[in-house]
Amino acid sequence: MTIKIKRPRGTRDFTPEDMHRRNFVRKQIEPVFKRYNYQEILFPTIEDVHLFEIKSGGEIKEHMYVFEDKGKRKICLRPEATASVCRMFVDKLNDMKKPLKLYYFCPMFRYERPQKGRYREFWHMGIELIGSSSYESDAEVIEIAYKSLKNIGLNFDLEIGHLGILRGLMSELGMDDKIQNRVISYMDKNDMKRLRDIIKNKIILNLIKLKGGKEILGKAEKLLENYKNAFNSLMELKEILNYLDIEGIDYKINFGVGRGLEYYTGMVFEIRIDALGSESQICGGGRYDNLIELLGGQPTPATGFAFGFDRIMNALEIQGIDIPDRYIDLIIAPVNKEVKKNAIEIASKLRERFIVDMDIMDRKLGKILEYGNEINAKFALIIGSDDLSRNRVTLRNMRSGEQKKILITELIDKIDRELNLNKELHK
Secondary structure: OOOOOOOOOOOOOOOHHHHHHHHHHHHHHHHHHHHOOOEEOOOOOEEEOHHHHOOOOHHHHHOOOEEEOOOOOEEEEOOOOHHHHHHHHHHHHOOOOOOEEEEEEEEEEOOOOOEOOEOOEEEEEEEEEEOOOOHHHHHHHHHHHHHHHHHOOOOOEEEEEEHHHHHHHHHHOOOOHHHHHHHHHHHHOOOHHHHHHHOOOHHHHHHHOOEEOOOHHHHHHHHHOOOHHHHHHHHHHHHHHHHHHHOOOOOEEEOOOOOOOOOOOOEEEEEEOHHHHHHOEEEEEEEOOOHHHHOOOOOOOEEEEEEEHHHHHHHHHHOOOOOOOOOEEEEEEEOOHHHHHHHHHHHHHHOOOOOEEEOOOOOOHHHHHHHHHHOOEEEEEEEOHHHHHOOEEEEEEOOOOOEEEEEHHHHHHHHHHHHHHHHHHOO
């Protein structure tokens, strides 16, 4: 009796074509990170559950995969990356020169109801800048997120806020941390009804409604002129925006940006693509100056962001942005079994330089060429007994059908030349 086993709900299988598309996009984003001197890290898939109970917020804790291991330890699959990076910093990186510029690309796990753009296993790609409290560092992470998405051709909306403004105002109005966290959680969910139920002060409601260009800063200044801490945070936001203006970053100010994670303390930002519907947010981040200290480290400022990589892939499809097909350089076609040994030797040599496939199904030549078209081979190298007796092979252009006889001793140089010529003709 056989049993058909299905993949777990909320997970996906990625085909070779899927992986080609995903890797292509990753390779467009990663160089932007590296040009700003960010270095890749990786951390465990499982973590102590308490890591995320300290300051990740109720939304995260509610949807964690939690289990007990054989040593009776309470373990979870990581639901997000920033807490893991900070734990890693305290464990291993604290003595390194600051600022530390780190990036990651790995799956996260949350037990949520699966729907388009929301999965139980999903990928985040993000950066953390640890050790600097400067306005430039906040501007830098926003700039990197912006330029990374521009590099892959996406159209999007960038909204920037500052939770220090709102928390400063709420603290001066006597609201405790528990209430503040609820307010920010409702803001993150855009739940205006609940916000109105717990906020009785019109200044707060008027503040979080402010959205637009730099012209709204004057309105915010008037609202906050009697609230010192909130006003000082507003001045910080103005400085960050000045740096973004120098770089020509297109943004909107939104004092209602909440973020669902409780560890954010200052600048926050989100990037959205409305065409994605309810899952429109493809990036979120901000400053979190207290988290490392809460995890047992020294007081250390930090800022960063994460892309929802799966949503980026959905956005590329919706916006009709093409990803180039995968091509291979050569398919080697031995015309009979007698030349197989020679074909293997030639393939082995060519693989030192080119992407090479070879027929291993003992097909007829026509079927090999048909297979070569299916795998997007640029050229076919046809190896026959008669040609081998003359120390040569036949190189066939799979797009044009043109064929050339080439001496085996000149094979690498000639293929290299033909591939470069082919690239120029089809740019």
